[in-house]
Amino acid sequence: MHSVFKEEIRGILGTRQVKIPAVFVKGRMVGSVEEVMRLEEEGRLGILLECMPKQRMGGGCCCGCGGMRFVMCDVCNGSCKVRDVEKKKNTVKCLVCNENGLVLCPICS
Structure with missing residues (x-):
């Protein structure tokens, strides 16, 4: 990962430990791939992605x-x-x- 982006993620999360991939939507951390898959299975991922550019x-x-x-x-x-x-x-x-x-x-x- 590009070190500048890694430092930005560390600043957002407030921790030195960064678990990749970390998915962010509209500046808010959604979670890892497992959390994103769970949201999709529950039908809630589309709500988070509304108003995002296609x-x-x-x-x-x-x-x-x-x-x-x-x-x-x-x-x-x-x-x-x-x-x-x-x-x-x-x-x-x-x-x-x-x-x-x-x-x-x-x-x-």
């Missing part, structure tokens, strides 16, 4: 990321490492991407 970007899917909101870093090609020519070191941490070698999609994010 799809992002006007009904289409982003052509850059396919709706995932992240793409592979084009600086390090997702390896999280780049050559440091100035300091003559072989590799250093890429400063562009997150810990997974991904960057936010420039088209939809």
Whole structure:
């Protein structure tokens, strides 16, 4: 998980322990997959999702990321490492991407 999002979830929950996946609807934590499935089986999930947009970007899917909101870093090609020519070191941490070698999609994010 993107560390910035993980810290945001920790702040919302008020705890260091984060159980993933945690599903949020309208800024309120619904729960894990089990809770969401239970709500669907009870017919209550639809009520929570009322007034939510059906799809992002006007009904289409982003052509850059396919709706995932992240793409592979084009600086390090997702390896999280780049050559440091100035300091003559072989590799250093890429400063562009997150810990997974991904960057936010420039088209939809």
